[in-house]
Amino acid sequence: MAAAGGAELWRRLSAWLPRGRLGLTALLGRLSDRLSRGRDRRARRSSWLLLAPLLTPPVPVITAPPCSLCPEGAHRFQWIRNLVPEFGISSSHVKVLSSPTEFYELLKVQIKTAKQRVVMASLYLGTGLLEQELVDCLEETLEKSLQAKGSSNLRVSILLDYTRGSRGRKNSRTMLIPLLQRFPEQVRVSLFHTPNLRGLLRLLIPERFNETIGLQHIKVYLFDDNVILSGANLSDLYFTNRQDRYVLLQDSPEIADFFTELVDAIGDVSLQLQRDDTVQMMEGMVHPYQGDKMAYCETANRRVMEVINSARMRQELLHAKTFHSSQQGSSLLSQQGAQASGGLKPEPDTWIYPLIQMKPFGIQIDEMVTETLLTEAERDARIYLTTGYFNLTQAYMDLILGTRAEYRILLASPEVNGFFGAKGVAGAIPAAYVYIEHQFYSEVCYLHQQQRVQLQEYSRAGWTFHAKGLWLYLAGSDLPCLTLIGSPNFGYRSVHRDLEAQVAIVTENKALQQQLHQEQEQLYLCSGVVSSSTFEQPNRYVKLWVKLVTPLIKNFF
Secondary structure: OHHHHHHHHHHHHHHHHHHOOOOHHHHHHHHHHHHHHHHHHHHOOOHHHHHHHHHOOOOOOOOOOOOOOOOOOOOOOHHHHHOOOOEEEOHHHEEEEOOHHHHHHHHHHHHHHOOOEEEEEOOOEOOOHHHHHHHHHHHHHHHHHHHHHOOOOOEEEEEEEHHHHOOOOOOHHHHHHHHHHHOOOOEEEEEEOOOOOOHHHHHHOOOOHHHHOOOEOOOEEEEOOEEEEEOOOEOHHHHHOEEOOEEEEOOOHHHHHHHHHHHHHHHHOOEEEOOOOOEEOOOOOOOOOOOOHHHHHHHHHHHHHHHHHHHHHHHHHHHHHHHHHHHOOOOHHHHHHHHHOOOOOOOOOEEEEEEEEEHHHOEEHHHHHHHHHHHHOOOOOEEEEEEOOOOEOHHHHHHHHHOOOEEEEEEEOHHHOOOOOOOHHHHHHHHHHHHHHHHHHHHHHHOOOOOOEEEEEEOOOOOEEOOOEEEEEOOOOOOOOEEEEEOOOOEHHHHHHOEEEEEEEEEOOHHHHHHHHHHHHHHHOOEEEOOHHHHHOHHHOOOHHHHHHHHHHHHHO
């Protein structure tokens, strides 16, 4: 099934390729050359590191390379709609948020004003007072909906990860059970369990460590036709002093429908939380860790791809209808009258592309789009890339080091890493990230790329850093025309283990570009440039055992 999905993507891209800036042969040649240069660089590293590929799974080669950027049409990124639906909206419907407090207050307001649906997907729901206030808001809104009509039209769907949401005696499940008990017909709580955690492995790996195998990592929060995309979880740290990114898409019914259907599809292949704190699968569904793994993954692939393909077809029909209508000989007067009465929406100047990555199910759309953006970024273009956990895949590193654009990569300093000060083995994770960062910086220096590829560390007293995504500035432009925002961290876990979703936002509107630019500047202002002296500081000392272990376990965090 996964292979069939890949073949279908390849068919769409092949049909489009002749119109692109590069031919298929040229693009394959570019990718091949850059991967070869990456292999040459890796061969120069110390010999003991050559053992790592024998102990960790290799990065798979994408068999259906994506197309090059297309200069035709309204914007040069229209090639993305060959893979996913394209939603054209007005930039006035997009609002970029900047702080955890603003994010939290918006969540409460949106819950309280929801009339038809509340859909929330997150890694987990915390158990503190702020999280309880969110649950209370849900209960209050559901109660008002019942009182207003006798039978509520409001539906609440919550998708969390099973392992993270079940950790400890008081957990996400116990927080939500009262809602299930009070509103059994209106509330659904789905707990995704990775199919890769099964059998003896599931029995032996203890709580918390079992989360390294794979997670539901998507973060999307929607209320009626308003959608919040973020990398933030539903936990008090993310509402107070854990810096992330957040964007609100207002009055966007088609986008809200898409993410509702996506969360429903994942929910259908997830365990359903019951009122007595037990879980069970929907009738007729394959169990994620007790049933046949291949059958389960094929079912999940089919459900998710149905959502993506049906939305893509709907949007294509809408584009065709809009284009056809624009060619009709209707009088200017009638068009002006329709606009005056609110009959016509303003022409879109912003386009939203949902990018899904679910490698356990054979879905690699986000990976394909990200690699293409990195591959085709032109000389003198600037890419600002940020991740709370700097652990890029080898493919992404090779593209950054082998392409022409300028890169400014923002990552967490050890003190703002989410694992800083943790007990036990987890307390060594910030040191492991320092080691990975130092290795990458050494590679940059070896290739004399310090001017083109620059690392910057986020540092802010009393805060932690969790922001991820990128901003793309075309050559000669002072403002970004594209940003990626959502859950992926650009690391091995995001690409290979977890369920991820983000959106590409492409805009021609200068005011929205300015919003995105200010967001980028605000984050980077709290950073310092990495140099050789950075790794000579006492707090950057990495113990020998961490250096030895990191290559073996880096694919798990």
